Every structure is written in structure tokens, then in C-alpha cells.
Amino acid sequence: MPGLLARVAPDLGPLRSSPAYRRLLGGQVVSLVGTQITQVAVPLQVWEATRSSLAVSLIGVAGLVPLVVFGLYGGAIADAVDRRRLVLVTSTVMLAVSAVLLVQAVLGSPHVWLLFVCVAVQAGAAAVDSPARSSMIPQLLPGTSLAAANNLRQAGFQSGMIAGPLLAGVIVGAGGYGWAYAADVVSFAAVFYSVLRLPSMPPGDGGRPAGLSSVLEGLRFLAGNKTLLMTFLVDINAMVFAAPRALFPALAYGTFHGDAATAGLLYAAPAVGAFAVTLVGGAVARVRRMGLGVIVSIAIWGLAVALLGATSWLWLGLSALLVAGAADTVSAIYRSTMLQLGTPPGMQGRLQGAHIVVVTGGPRLGDIRTGATAAWWGTGASLVSGGLVCLAGIIALALAVPSFARYDARKAEAARGG
Template structure:
């Protein structure tokens, strides 16, 4: 392999964008992600303007999180029982209507916290119902070899939205106000809806799974019986529950770097920049035949980098360790997402993906809570370092005990290892 070929092999694999249906979907969902970030800032701004209370601004996260967890599992069961394109189409349409509702209440100056939070909860609920089905699209639209690359491209656009969305929200709110911010999200959802309408039908491929609690429990049982899936999710939980650092940023910033808000912003930006950099050079990762091994290494690097963050003094070294952690997180997310999709038969993919969705929502929140408790009982530095080291030890243990995860390969047919 020549030098140019080796470099190209390591850069972001853009081959999925040659598939017209995936390219349209990527553009639409990227627009929706950017609009979602704008709306998130707008809602916080409006709640603060109404109440002046940090308790109520914090309650916005709870209003979103509860339906994401509860209805996310139900959405997984629906994704295995109905046409996935239709499910996502209707849930996105409902999100368009809730965005218009948010714009209407802002334009009419309703000034009702209950109405605002109800609309936020409704939008989160519809998003949760369609999230699992939408996550299964890459494996239907792309060949097995391109699934990881497709997930990497989607994750990169989400990180760009995370980085640019709040800044865009500030400009829109400052110049045109709340109504314009919410209308921007409605237009973004329309772009996503257009892309989904042009997708091929995606009916269930297996026997009917049902749509209620029994179907949800069947999906959870499938995860617990599969060594590969169990290993993927346990690895993610070890990383988030034991080493999530966000809650420690304000304290460490205050104790080591003078409490400057600019420095606090650099902490968050460093994680995002590291993640984006990893996304741009993710070719070697997405072409790997062993995503389970990749996720284990990435989770170990995440833990090690955060242990270093808890110990170092110079600001540049703290930011560098956070950038490494952000890069490792991106690699882990891409590898896990590909492995989950490819280790699961299509008949169960919606429900298995919903478990991943719930873990992704709940794990970081609980991990931040753990970090805060440990910091309160000891110090923030100890909480960061001990959490990182505990994560590293946990990953080593998972790698030693789960041979199926270590040996899982994309090149093999889907291994129905449930019950093995």
C-alpha cells in the first residue's frame, strides 16, 4: 500500500455518502441535530427568563430524560413490529408540530412554564419513540462493511452540531428572538422528514414481536443472553458510570485555574475537539474487522486520560488529556454502534438498539452524579483520578472475561449467540 493509500485509509471514510439515500438522510439528520441544539439553548433561556431559578432550568433535563428512557424502550419494540420508515416519518412529523407549538407560544407570549415544559416533554417523547428505528437505518442502507463508516459520519455531524449549535442559538436569540429559534428547529425537522420520506420501506423481517412490555422484556433478555452485546453494554457502563467527568469541571476549574468561565468553556471544547479530530481520522477504526477490541481499547484510553486529567497541573496538559478522552469516546461510540447493529439479527435490532439508547442517556447522568458524590466526600481531583483508574481496571476485567467480545468480527455472518 502506497503512502497516499495509507493516509486515505486512516482518514474519515466517506464512502457511505456515495449512497444517495444515506447521503440525504445524513443531511437531514445533521440539520435536525443542529436545530435541536439551538432549541435546547432557547428552552433554557426561556425557562430562566420566566423563573430566574436554576432548579427549573435543571428540571428541563429531567423533563427530557424521563420520556427518553421510558418511551425509548417502547420505541425499540415498535421498531421491530412495524415499518421503521413509517415509524420515524410519523415521529418526526410530530416533532415538527411540537416545534411549531414552541414557536407559537413564544410568539403569543403565553408565559406559561407548564405549557413550555409540556411541549418539551412531548417533543422528547416523539423523538424517543423513533430513535431506535432511526439508528437501524445505516445497516439497511449500507453494506456490512460500511456500517461503521456511516455511524462515524453521523457521529461527527452530531459533534459539529454540539460545537456550533449553542453559538448559532446565541446569534438567533440575540437578533430575532425565541420564535425564530423554534422555527429554525421546525425547518430542520422538515429537512429530516423529507429525507426519510424518500427512503425505501423497511418492514419487519422476522416474526411479529408485539408492541408492549412483553416485547420490551424479550429485547432485554436477548441482550443478557448474548455475550457480545452484554460485553458491549457493560464496557460502556463501566466507562460512563465510573469515569464521567463533566460534573467535576466547575470544581477543578475553580481550584486549579481560578474559576474563569473561559477556562471552563475550554474544558468542554477540548472534549468536543478531540472527538471531532478522532472522527476526521476514523478510517482505520471504521475499517477494523474487530469492533469489540476497538471499543475495549478506546474505553481503556478514556479511563486513563481522565485519570491523568485528575492529576495534572498545567492547563495545556489538562486540556490535552480531555482531548484524548474525547477522541477515545468517539472511537468507542463508533465501534460499539457498529458492533451492536451487526451482532443483532434484524428481528431484534430495534429493541436491542433501544437498550443502547437508554444506556447512552442514563449512564452519563448517573456517572456525573457518582463523580459529584465522590468529590463531595473527598476531592474533585481524587474523584477524577480514582474514577479513571477504576474504569481502566473494569475494562481490563471485561476484556479478560468476555472472549466472545474480543473475538467478534464484522467479516463473519451475524452470530446468533443468544443462549450460547
């Protein structure tokens, strides 16, 4: 039994071997709690002002263009400059946005357009910030530790995704939006502490000045690698057709007849399931057939979202979200590891930038789809149809590129050099 637990439990080796990785992860988790409080408070504030799921879904539209532009170009910047300095700049911009949200909440009479502007600026800054952070991990750790590091990163990420929405529901319900945005502002202290303590993080071999040619070089590399391209396509399929977050306010106040605390539970439930997966991260990280793991995980995600749309019972809906979150996290761990193993050091920023565009842009497009479909057919029909289309899509992609299911992580680690 002790041997079995040791194999199943998450590998803490990256935390022990790299103090820099430990600081980076810790600061990111604290900041994520604040960010999630804001990301729940903003749609609740828009819902309160408009009572429209379509208006809530348009929050995703506001951030989509800056996300795509700055995600691609931000990745090129991360391959051209010191990544540590770049993260300090982007964190300063995001802190300023949170401060603006705090001020508008304190002054009262919020303007929905101002909330959308804040979302757009924050999305642009985050799109530059995230590829720089992700590119740091292969610089801090060897290839054999990347799956474990991604599992720990997911554990920290999901901890923030649990705590942030739950705190948002409590804070908004008890004190209002001003207190929620204030918590986000305070959380940035952890970001600056963790990044300032990092060593210099130059892009390494293969880095080149940022520009259109640099971006296109990264996209050509991606287009020429079927395995890496598939890690993007399967996630687009899952998020565009089966992203449920835009409907959480409508589910909370309408289908489940609840309040802000109910919305907090819905936002947190996927993260609870995701965090549970990271507790058995040792077993997850040891899987060699990561492509097959992604395919199965996304199929489960689609079925769980369809179940969420088919029920009017809160606890069954929360259970479906737990399963969906667990499946999405397994997929994320494998896709991140495959991308890091298959990308040269000097191109990590550009590929991570494209990855961020897909990972965060896909759900925004999904928000538009679910919001618009809910306006026409209703909340439940939107979720059920999206989940089933997602299932059909992952089956079609797996049949189109059968080599993806045969991907062997150990062979990729050996090719990378350990």
C-alpha cells in the same frame, strides 16, 4: 503516500452507493445542530435561574424515565411498523417541544419545571425516533459497509456536536434563549425533507407486533449473547462514572472563570476530538479486534475525564475533552457495528432501542452522579474520582469476559452473510 492516505481516509462508499442513506444522514446532521443548540441552551437557562450544578444534573433525571420506557417500547414499535412513518411522527412531536421552548423564552420569566417537562417529552420522542433511524441503516447497506457507514454517521454527528454548542454559546450570549430555540425549530425542515424522500422501510423478517412480549424477547436475546451484552455494560461503566457534561456550566463560570462562550467551547471540545477520529475512519473501520478497541478507548476516556477534573487551566481542560471525545467515538463506532452485525433484521429495532436507553440513559445517570458528587466534594473531585472508577471498571469487565477482547469483525461479517 497516496496509498496510505487512501487506507486511512474515511470510506465514502456508503454515500455513493445509497442515495437514501445519504439523505438520511444529511437531514440528521442539520437537525442535530438545532438539537444541540437546545441541549446547551436548556442547562444554561436552568443554571442562570438556579446557579446549581445539582439542578442542572436533574435535567437528566427529568428525561430518564421516558427514555427507558419509550426506548424499550419504541424499539419494539420499530420492529412492528414502517420505520419511515414512525420517524415522521416522532419528529413532529420533537418539533412541537422546540416550539414550546421558543414560546416560553420569548414570554420571559421562565419556569424551571416547564423546562424539565419539555426535556421529558423530548426524551420520550427521541427514544422512539433513534432506534427506528438506527434500524434503517442495515436495511440500506450491506454488512461490509456498516463500519464505514457508522464512521460517516459519527462524522456527521460530531459535526453537529461541534457546530451546535458553539452556535449556542454565540446565540445565547448575543440574542438570548429565544433565538437559540428558534434555530432549533427551523432545523426540523431538513428532517422532514430527508425522511419524506426515503422509501418505505418495513421491519423485515422477524418483525412482530409491539408489546411487552416483544420487548422481553429482545431483552432475552441480548442477555443470551455475551458479546452484545458487553457492548452495553462497558458503555454504562463509562457514562455512569465519567460523564462530565452536567459540570460544564460550573467549570465554565467557576473553575475557568468564563461565560456562555466558554461553556460553548466545553460542550463542543469532545466533538472536535471525535470528528478528528472520523477523518481517519478508513483505518478505524479496518480494525478487526473491535472488542479490544472498545476496551482501550474507554480506558483512555476515563483517564481524560480525570485530567479534566485535575486542571484549572482552560486549554488543558479542552485538550482533555478532545482526547475523551476521540476515544468515545472509536468506542461508539465499534459498539454500533458489533450490535448491527450480531442482531437479526427483525430484531434490530428492539436491540437498537435497548442501545439507545444505555447510550442516552447512561450519561443521564452520570449527570446525577457527577452533580451530586460535585455538590458534596467539589467539581474537580467529582470528575477525578469518576474517571478513575471508570478505568477500574473497564479493566474488571475485560477480565470478566475475555472473549470480548478477542471479537473478530470479519468473522461476524461472514456469519451475517456480507
